Amino acid sequence: MDPSQVDVPPLKDLTIENITENVHMINSRTPDPRLKYVLERLVTHLHDFARETRLSTKEWAIGLRFLTEVGQMCTDVRQEFILLSDVLGLSLLVDSIDHPKPPASTEGTVLGPFHTHEAHIESHGSTISHDPDGEPCLVVCTVKDTTGQPIPDVKIDVWETDSKGFYDVQYSERDGPDGRAILNTDDKGTFHFKAIVPVPYPIPHDGPVGKLLKMLKRHPYRPSHMHFMFEKPDYDHLITALYLRHDPYETSDAVFGVKETLIVELGTVSPEQAKEYGVKEGAKLLTYDFVLVSDKEAADLREENARKAMEAQGRKMKFYEGLPVPDVD
Amino acid sequence: MDPSQVDVPPLKDLTIENITENVHMINSRTPDPRLKYVLERLVTHLHDFARETRLSTKEWAIGLRFLTEVGQMCTDVRQEFILLSDVLGLSLLVDSIDHPKPPASTEGTVLGPFHTHEAHIESHGSTISHDPDGEPCLVVCTVKDTTGQPIPDVKIDVWETDSKGFYDVQYSERDGPDGRAILNTDDKGTFHFKAIVPVPYPIPHDGPVGKLLKMLKRHPYRPSHMHFMFEKPDYDHLITALYLRHDPYETSDAVFGVKETLIVELGTVSPEQAKEYGVKEGAKLLTYDFVLVSDKEAADLREENARKAMEAQGRKMKFYEGLPVPDVD
Incomplete structure (x- = not known):
């Protein structure tokens, strides 16, 4: 890759306190608003999980080894x-x-x-x-x-x-x-x-x-x-x-x-x-x-439930392909 | 397993609203307080992530397939x-x-x-x-x-x-x-x-x-x-x-x-x-x-930081093998 094409926002000196917002910033350049929202919530929860538990390096390594073993156990007939x-x-x-x-x-x-x-x-x-x-x-x-x-x-x-x-x-x-x-x-x-x-x-x-x-x-x-x-x-x-x-x-x-x-x-x-x-x-x-x-009954109820959940989060949201994303306009 | 040995708390009719507390309940029988706490936070964040994003079955399947591929990419020399x-x-x-x-x-x-x-x-x-x-x-x-x-x-x-x-x-x-x-x-x-x-x-x-x-x-x-x-x-x-x-x-x-x-x-x-x-x-x-x-300098600072983070959570905690767990006494 041509280094001159690096146009991501500058990141450096990341800490326990500022790492999350910086990961959001670099991930937010995807044009897909749903992927952006899902990643934003995923990274927030992943980081909050580590911060709240004070996850140790040893526990982190055990967790990654566990996930690796789960992946390697999968075959055509076992998920x-x-x-x-x-x-x-x-x-x-x-x-x-x-x-x-x-x-x-x-x-x-x-x-x-x-x-x-x-x-x-x-x-x-x-x-x-x-x-x-x-x-x-x-x-x-x-x-x-x-x-x-x-x-x-x-x-x-x-x-x-x-x-x-x-x-x-x-x-x-x-x-x-x-x-x-x-x-x-x-x-x-x-x-x-x-x-x-x-x-x-x-x-x-x-x-x-x-x-x-x-x-x-x-x-x-x-x-x-x-x-x-x-x-x-x-x-x-x-x-x-x-x-x-x-x-x-x-x-x-x-x-x-x-x-x-x-x-x-x-x-x-x-x-x-x-x-x-x-x-x-x-x-x-x-x-x-x-x-x-019917599809319509399910879609209406799904959207109604999603609206209520979004309201409870206190975030201004809109729907994108039937799924909620932040309304940034 | 002898069914008469089933002594877990009764679970049934689990919904979007009550599934999390029920998973905590069945997971809380481990004697290891740290495992219990880490799992409790993990399940809470995992479920909140799904609830907040209104994760679709299709997205869930994409996510699991992705994690499976990550696991299957791992070898002795690639993690x-x-x-x-x-x-x-x-x-x-x-x-x-x-x-x-x-x-x-x-x-x-x-x-x-x-x-x-x-x-x-x-x-x-x-x-x-x-x-x-x-x-x-x-x-x-x-x-x-x-x-x-x-x-x-x-x-x-x-x-x-x-x-x-x-x-x-x-x-x-x-x-x-x-x-x-x-x-x-x-x-x-x-x-x-x-x-x-x-x-x-x-x-x-x-x-x-x-x-x-x-x-x-x-x-x-x-x-x-x-x-x-x-x-x-x-x-x-x-x-x-x-x-x-x-x-x-x-x-x-x-x-x-x-x-x-x-x-x-x-x-x-x-x-x-x-x-x-x-x-x-x-x-x-x-x-x-x-x-x-030194180990002592690091341990002291780690515990001090953990104490501050636990106080911010507003939860009564104690330390177990150097890591925080809820203080239920």
Whole structure:
């Protein structure tokens, strides 16, 4: 680089007191107002964290080594940084901010690190879990909008562990996906498939995040649940899960995902249902009526919540591509 | 894990508003008060950052992917997380907090990612840089305490780039260390060696940190400097560097390391010095008188600064192994 092109503001003699404003100054030359705002808040919180804790060089080095190990644990089928975000409550928080739900719509929850893009498209009634040790469970659901109208052609991603609490991708030797599928709602907004009863399982805890949980005397378990993700143009993307009532980890989920409205009690298949769906009478039955919000409903609520939060900060803000940035005019 | 052992406080229905206190609650079962405090501040700042920016799921995913790439860029000879800490001003801040300097002592600065543990111990007068294109530079220094007494037997780590701006470890093919050495002060607290005149160089910017700098329209350059690290029992560990006056990047160091007291003007070797040190008359000469603080001086000043910062937070604190923690009694 040609030194004559250096046109950043002069910086020198940076101290505990003035380093933050100087980092803001040099970072503020990006033309993207959102990047500028996000970086400004990030650097402020990072520096305040160090100042308030009087972070030692030793602790700083431990922290950087930890983050390095988290990054190096990541592979195509394991995302340790999502896991870290999950156990620190950040994932649940970000989902709550970005996908606000009006009353009576289905609440969202954490995606977790085990969603993949390799599930096959299955027809209604398909068996999505082939674990012979799993307890069969018929799943029959509806998808409606907030006015109660069924929504056809919704793409549904569903995934769960096997009876041992492992997702397909956690087995090094495997032939393609299992315990996961993509379905679409029919004209009546319904879908059904054959799965197995979910079981509690630990999040992967043989890596740095597991070590952190151990230091914090936290267990790594998630209560029994089945993941669902809903997509349709004009509807807000819904990432959620259904949890089983009375699970031993119902109130201590390692990743903070459980919500009362997402807890279900399993029923049993009636003689009529057994005939209709081709399953055994008395088998376990999971039913749920999902309610999606429109993109517009979600965007309005997101902006309303953001406005309130910005007012509470006492800062003059405007919206840029739907997200708040300081209003400097 | 036996579910009956779950004795964490009950958590459910976590929201934007209550997630932070719940994460604190579940994290507060560690017996280590310092870990508890550091995690409490970390989670608070992380969550406030997301709440204040209304962080979107897309931005969250970009952030996690970025951190993953930073971790995966790290090798035995490249520490991209230190680089990230450097360009965000965190490294300079942590060094300032942990190694406070009373007036008249030598200021510290960033370690950077290129210190290694493979330098050889050299005797005074050794040539530590063998780059034939480098401009020879004799380095003659003293090390004293804050009362002006010379300190013998100080271990000094020194490292610099070659004339092209690369450290030895940046070459994939190399035979052992170059441009770095370990020396010890003699009875008079002096040391000298033959090096080359430092040149400006870019921090490694072919990775994710380089991409971030580009998005922020920041250049990756560091002004010409030579690194020094001083160790002796009972003295505070000093990590510092000397910078050359009039460098084009003197006021825009990519990692915020320059301090006025650490800037030197190179002199030239006199006829007497040429004879004494066995170098050419008129060659470049770098001299500096380093002043180390004792462990006790540093600890006292660190605690005094921490006390003031804690008072400003309005929180009742005590010290645990020299670092602040909340006083809950």
